[in-house]
Amino acid sequence: MKTSLTRREFLQKSLAGTGLVVAAVATPFGDRLLSAAEMKKEEVTFSPNVWLRVAPDDVVTVIVNKSEMGQGVDTSLPMIVADELDADWRQVKFRVAPAEARYIDPVWGKQSTGGSTSIRHMYMTLRKAGAAGREMLLKAAAQTWRVPLGECESSKGTIKHKPTGRTLTYGKLTVKAASLPVPKSPALKKESQFTIMEKPLDRLDIPDKVHARARFGIDTFVDGMLYASIERPPVFGAKAVSYDAAAALKVKGVRHVVPIKTGIAVCAEKPDEAWRGRTALKTNWGKGADPGLDNKTLDEQFVKAMNTRGVVAKRRGNTDAALAKAAKKLEATFMLPYLSHATMETMDCTAHVRKDGCEIWVPTQNQTGVVEVTEKETGLKPEKIMVHTTYLGGGFGRRFETQVVKEAVAISKITGKPIKLLWTREEDMKNDYYRPGNYSKIIGGLDEKGSLIAWSHKIVCPSVFEHAMPQMVKHGIDTEAVANLDDMKYGVPNLYVEYVKFDAPVPVGFWRSVGSSHNGFTVESFMDEMAHAAGKDPLEFRLNLLKEQPRVSRVLKTVADKAGWGKPIPKGDGRGIAYDFSFGSYVAQVAEVSVNKKDGTIKVHRVVAAIDCGPIVNPAIIEAQLTGAIIMGLSAALGERIDFADGGVETSNFDTYKLLRMSQIPEKIEVHIIKSGDSQGGVGEPGLPPLAPAVANAVFNAAGIRLRNLPMTPDVVLKALKEA
């Protein structure tokens, strides 16, 4: 049984009297560091967003304000604090923050996790908090021993008086340290002084995940709760014409039938009873918004939209003129499908709305969004809404959406009961906020020497931002829809990018690496085509365009070197290269593949990756994230697509949505991390975009076929081989 904890209690526990507490406060003027006493005074004015607490028993607790969805924040964020604090890593624990203004992301001003930003946005704030704590502990020790501060040094949770060899652990110093003023600008370590960061330390969340102690959203139980399941329209925009609530209520265990905005909710004592109730409803659904919508009509609409005028997202030089005088011109189109997140844990949320407050347990990437929709749904003030972020059974952008919260809260409000709402896999697959399908037309021009002089890129794509963050759409341009295009690193003298916003009833959302998940493919595939048209090596061709981009050049050269680019490979195999810049990081990959000309399957033998993400925290987590991104990228490249039929989503489960299985993974995946003092980038997403183009380019190298549409399924490969 969960113990209920109010926000005030959480705060009081976190700041419990004994022990040293440091809050780092993000303000418009930079970070401010406060002690617990100071914070209480200034609580109204400032919102401390992260704490470290050193307890008398030497345990260091770091409160993590980001959602753990597999990317390792429960480990990496505490590592940052612990290093500056000179803590003993074995004594460091983490605690998940509730949803509250004081835990907002200092850059976004909201509490949410995404965009591969957790470390980038928290790095300096957390370092300062750790460093301040260390300085206070050093001072406390010097005062205790009545010795000069300079004679004391910290290491692994202990202060040592160098001349006499006396030591005191941090726990023994907390009371004195807590009474000292917090240094306003503590000295930070030099990189060479790091003792915890840059080390491949084991993750703090793994033992609980292995021993089944980790609690995901679906593992929530609340006294007196009912299970809810929602009968949903089978097609977009359909309304219920009729349903038999009385029949559902006759089913054993069924307690309520509640029509809400998104469907008809059946609440019962047990989950199976709720599903039986759903069946008993015998709901008749209306026709929906677009009964004719299917794969074919959607594709046709994309092609049609290509002939309409869009918004110019980038204009450099004069692309039309350059193309007109080009010695060689190439044109190609690329069609990419809608994709599902298919998190292994389907959407779920447990909510208990009472008159005086509301408590929510949810695997979410968007705590601020959860509070906002709950406020709207219930009329309760934010301080009356307590959100428990559980472990997330996968995120990938899916759990930025708050629909499941809205539903659980609405049902709980109507029934007055705690509600555990579970989505079936079919509901999850058919009601996703999908990675948008998209259609690109690229025209490239070469001069007589084979240099790329012009690139014209027109993309038809739904706008994720228009739905998720409308304020991000400026002058009609969705910056994610044109990611990698308007900010293209290649020094093409004439560049033209046009964006046509595509509107369809299909909901779209953030999917791991967002716009780069498709534009990384089209740009790097077509760059390869241009290299071949120029008769040049694809790596050399790229490097020639990257003379003013040292970080891109370095990541490409590194991966080429590690992969043995240019060296012979087994006969029949092919090698392809691609790079992508996204979320502040540079990733290049080389794929080695073979194509089975009989059955059309593509086998990826080896993927070599290099990443430059600037200062690193945990190299083991970086390697795991890149490996995972490569596999997710390969899954999308080879098998994933959402199919549409009769006005809705046809794909319903893993029989038709083909996620990559162990038999399909590359035999070898190698990850090389470039140590770079350059600006810090993210790690969760940037490993994905280069995979599909590296594989497609390798397929061309192996079999001479250009696959410009995804996924590269065996039937597509066979067709291309036949036409070649």
Next chain:
Amino acid sequence: MISLDINRKKYSVDVEPDVPLLWVIREYLRLTGTKFGCGIGLCGSCTVHVDGKARRSCQIPVGDAQGKKITTIEGLREDHPVKVAWIKEQVPQCGYCQSGQMMQAAALLEEEKDPSDEKIVEAMNGNLCRCGTYPFIKRAIKSAAKEGKGS
């Protein structure tokens, strides 16, 4: 009333016999390590042992599980070579599918003390992982096999 033997403990549950074993384990008995993923036996998140064999608990009507010995992830001892290897090789990312992966791996190692790569892939191919931990799982199974031999 349905009688069940789970992790060597006897349970008596008031439930219809056609309810999948998964939901009885998870939601009736609150042994939450066993996870729901697809409900059609294609992802392996709900894998448990039934009389020592890896089975998808979402595909077994609870009535059919009577009289059989069921083991869930909670019943796999903490020093089991698979659990030790999963920590050593730092397998989980989000962790949701990993109970099913570990149960599948443990059953494989019961049958095959030192499985080849092909055997590992054959046994594990029904277990999906969206985070892409497959290479880590492979390494962990090999590590567990080594440990198992040594003990």
